[in-house]
Amino acid sequence: MENCESEIHRDACVGILDHEQLSVIDQRKMESEINVRDRVYCPEPTCSALMAKDKLLKHTNEFFLGAEQVGARKCMVCGTFFCINCNFKWHYHITCDEFRKT
Ligand SMILES: [Zn+2]
Ligand SMILES: [Zn+2]
Incomplete structure (x- = not known):
């Protein structure tokens, strides 16, 4: 599931990715949300x-x-x-x- 690296697909990937991979995506999402x-x-x-x-x-x-x-x-x-x-x-x-x- 290479699309799991993209934050757009994050929710679709819950359950496929492990906790650590999800936290990396969340971290990237947080970075992009901070002005x-x-x-x-x-x-x-x-x-x-x-x-x-x-x-x-x-x-x-x-x-x-x-x-x-x-x-x-x-x-x-x-x-x-x-x-x-x-x-x-x-x-x-x-x-x-x-x-x-x-
Ligand atoms: Zn510190
Ligand atoms: Zn100072």
């Missing part, structure tokens, strides 16, 4: 998960008070805190400019 400017990638090289900005913020707010104001985000996959403004690992107490100079 390019709403995409955020985890800066952790071993993770680099793709997330939607609004979902990521909601997720982070459960762990981090005032996350929206300071730009801190928590990766939904690996749990790494990072900065939405400079997309590096989260830098406590210093601004993005200060962080880049260090």
Whole structure:
């Protein structure tokens, strides 16, 4: 069933593909549904998960008070805190400019 690689045929392929193959298709579908400017990638090289900005913020707010104001985000996959403004690992107490100079 080579058509199973196409997301259009996803529903028709449920029951034919195993769980892992289906999750790959779901992941691709999710990527295509996220607006390019709403995409955020985890800066952790071993993770680099793709997330939607609004979902990521909601997720982070459960762990981090005032996350929206300071730009801190928590990766939904690996749990790494990072900065939405400079997309590096989260830098406590210093601004993005200060962080880049260090
Ligand atoms: Zn991550
Ligand atoms: Zn920053």
